[in-house]
Amino acid sequence: MKQLIQVLSAVLITVGMLYQFSPQPNKEQNLRDWCTNFDGDNGCKGSQTDNPSDWLNRNFQTPQKGDSLWREGYQDYHILQGYAQQKYSSDLRSCSISIYTRVNPEYQGSLVYSFDGEEQTSPNKTFSAPRSEVQIKVYLRAGGEITIAKLDLQPVDFVWNHPTVNQSSHYKNGQKGAIVELFGWKYEDIELECEMIAKAGYMGVKVFPPQESILDYEHPENGELNPWYWLYQPVSYRLNSRMGTVEELRKMINTCQIKGIESIRRCCCQSHEWQWQ
Numbered sequence: 591m592k593q594l595i596q597v598l599s600a601v602l603i604t605v606g607m608l609y610q611f612s613p614q615p616n617k618e619q620n621l622r623d624w625c626t627n628f629d630g631d632n633g634c635k636g637s638q639t640d641n642p643s644d645w646l647n648r649n650f651q652t653p654q655k656g657d658s659l660w661r662e663g664y665q666d667y668h669i670l671q672g673y674a675q676q677k678y679s680s681d682l683r684s685c686s687i688s689i690y691t692r693v694n695p696e697y698q699g700s701l702v703y704s705f706d707g708e709e710q711t712s713p714n715k716t717f718s719a720p721r722s723e724v725q726i727k728v729y730l731r732a733g734g735e736i737t738i739a740k741l742d743l744q745p746v747d748f749v750w751n752h753p754t755v756n757q758s759s760h761y762k763n764g765q766k767g768a769i770v771e772l773f774g775w776k777y778e779d780i781e782l783e784c785e786m787i788a789k790a791g792y793m794g795v796k797v798f799p800p801q802e803s804i805l806d807y808e809h810p811e812n813g814e815l816n817p818w819y820w821l822y823q824p825v826s827y828r829l830n831s832r833m834g835t836v837e838e839l840r841k842m843i844n845t846c847q848i849k850g851i852e853s854i855r856r857c858c859c860q861s862h863e864w865q866w867q
């Protein structure tokens with residue numbers, strides 16, 4: 591009897607699977623088998639998504655100044671985009687900043703990098719403690735004088751200006767321990783909870799990607815919230831988001847570090863690749 595039940599279940603499961611994977615006439619039912627999600631817009635080959643390399647130029651579809659969709663955070667992104675990468679020495683007392691940029695191939699010019707108002711042609715500069723934060727701008731210039739586009743980066747700050755986290759060795763330097771996800775929480779509210787989170791034995795708190803991301807006014811007008819996954823659709827490298835401003839983010843991280851809590855930001859990159867920070 592037991593064997594019969596086993597055989598019958600196997601047959602039923604097989605029939606179920608065959609039904610599930612057989613071609614369905616209904617487009618909606620079939621969606622789960624497609625790799626496309628924007629009307630064939632994704633480079634779909636079977637079950638693989640393989641985007642053509644010229645898609646990189648879609649970066650420059652950002653609305654430009656004068657366009658009704660332009661927002662302040664977009665700056666001149668339709669021509670010039672970039673970010674600062676920080677690399678610290680092992681003792682964390684010195685930091686090299688490298689600026690990585692992309693220029694719309696339709697525009698010609700030379701790049702000039704400004705660190706606290708001092709201009710140079712190299713994208714790199716090294717700073718040492720006790721330096722305070724640095725203002726960074728990049729200019730695309732034609733003929734050495736006319737500015738075609740300007741990029742104003744989020745000021746870069748350094749670890750030596752902030753408290754370090756003091757955690758039990760059980761956490762193995764941040765490698766082992768529980769973290770609590772406070773997705774969608776405002777930074778101010780997380781800051782209030784950090785002491786409690788530490789006492790409850792957590793090693794860290796995880797928040798949504800902090801970049802400025804798309805928002806629209808259509809959803810709230812219809813009594814709807816902007817969807818959570820829009821936090822994963824960044825529009826700039828600036829760290830002002832619906833969870834709070836960059837100052838509130840920094841204050842939350844500092845307070846939590848003092849309380850012994852690490853803050854783990856989900857990082858969302860333009861290539862739609864994931865990375866843990």
Ligand SMILES: *[C@@H]1O[C@H](CO)[C@@H](O)[C@H](O)[C@H]1NC(C)=O
Pocket residue numbers: 688712713714
């Ligand atoms: C700037 O720094 C990057 C990363 O360290 C390096 O690859 C690049 O060669 C440097 N560029 C210049 C002009 O020094």
Ligand SMILES: *[C@@H]1O[C@H](CO)[C@@H](O)[C@H](O)[C@H]1NC(C)=O
Pocket residue numbers: 756757
């Ligand atoms: C870190 O925390 C431990 C345990 O609470 C404490 O004994 C130690 O003094 C702290 N160290 C620093 C540098 O604050």
